[in-house]
Amino acid sequence: MSLEQNKSIVLRAYEAFDRGDIEQGKTLIAPDIIGCVMGSNELKGTDAFFEYAIMMRAAFPDGYHTFKDVIAEGNKVVTCGIYKGTHQGELMGIPPTGKQVTFSVVHIDRVVDGKIVEHWGQGDTMALMKQLGVKLNFGI
Structure with a gap:
């Protein structure tokens, strides 16, 4: 696939994520996807991937990505930008x-045969x- 096709696949996946459209997402994600996301350093398979997506959507039902940079090389696509939303549901034990x-995000996705595999x-x-008002204590 071309670099532009890989970018398109990744951007469509984020658009589906932002809409909470799991069915659309499943057309773009490989069944054996692996990866790492906030709060989970070992994500394996679509069930784990979409469990994370559903958790984020429940916490931020109006959440969306805005990317400043979308860079492709080989079969990898890097997206860099922000995620913005209103905290309306529990997130990692934090009540709404x-x-x-608004917080910055950086993603690296690997695309093989038209599907995101990593x-x-x-x-x-x-x-x-x-x-969110969480008190951070670094013991310093």
Whole structure:
């Protein structure tokens, strides 16, 4: 597949994620996807992947990505931007706050035969927790 086709697949996957459209997402994600996301360093298979997506959608029902950079090389696509949403559901044990949050995100997705087979996503969890009012203590 071309670099532009790989970018399109990845961007369509994020659009589906932002809409909470699991069925569309399943057409773009390989059944044996592996990866790492906020709160989980060992994501394996579509069930785990979509469990994470559903958790984020429940916590931020209006959440969406805005990407400043979309870079493709070989079979990898890097997206860099922000995730923005209103905290309306529980997130990692934190009850809904009603606060709107914006935090930076960087993702690396690997595409093979038109499907995302690896996803490595990191959000600025420290900024997110601060915006949610979580007290961070580093013992310093």
